Amino acid sequence: MVFDLVDLQTLLRLDWWYERLGDYYHADSPRIFIGTKNDLVKIADEKSKVDDLVIKRFMERHDEGLFFRTSSRDNYNVQKIFKELVIKVLEKNKLDYDKLL
Numbered sequence: 594m595v596f597d598l599v600d601l602q603t604l605l606r607l608d609w610w611y612e613r614l615g616d617y618y619h620a621d622s623p624r625i626f627i628g629t630k631n632d633l634v635k636i637a638d639e640k641s642k643v644d645d646l647v648i649k650r651f652m653e654r655h656d657e658g659l660f661f662r663t664s665s666r667d668n669y670n671v672q673k674i675f676k677e678l679v680i681k682v683l684e685k686n687k688l689d690y691d692k693l694l
């Protein structure tokens with residue numbers, strides 16, 4: 594589940610996607626919660642940034658335990674999130690993942 598850290602609308606629109614997960618009985622399917630374009634956060638003006646408290650509330654509402662910030666531009670956490678997602682898929686299916694770490 595992905596939103597843009599400098600575009601609040603993209604986070605709000607995720608509500609719709611979480612509803613769809615419920616509709617199609619995928620509430621427990623492996624997923625991760627990601628804020629993208631982290632490199633823009635430090636240069637964006639205050640009102641463009643998605644507030645940490647808003648993110649926290651959103652996570653509580655959707656029962657998300659983990660949050661990753663990424664930047665394609667800086668190649669920050671990109672490989673990490675793919676690994677995390679693969680780990681979740683393997684765990685869900687009770688498969689071994691030692692070699693991935």
Ligand SMILES: Nc1nc2c(ncn2[C@@H]2O[C@H](COP(=O)(O)OP(=O)(O)OP(=O)(O)O)[C@@H](O)[C@H]2O)c(=O)[nH]1
Nearest residue numbers: 596597603629630631632633663664665666667668
């Ligand atoms: N600074 C910055 N720009 C990015 C990043 N990822 C994508 N972009 C820029 O955002 C624009 C849209 O690129 P896309 O490949 O569609 O990326 P996206 O994550 O779907 O972003 P949006 O379409 O804007 O939601 C392009 O101008 C990209 O160069 C990032 O991590 N940092």
Ligand SMILES: [Mg+2]
Nearest residue numbers: 595597603629
């Ligand atoms: Mg795009």
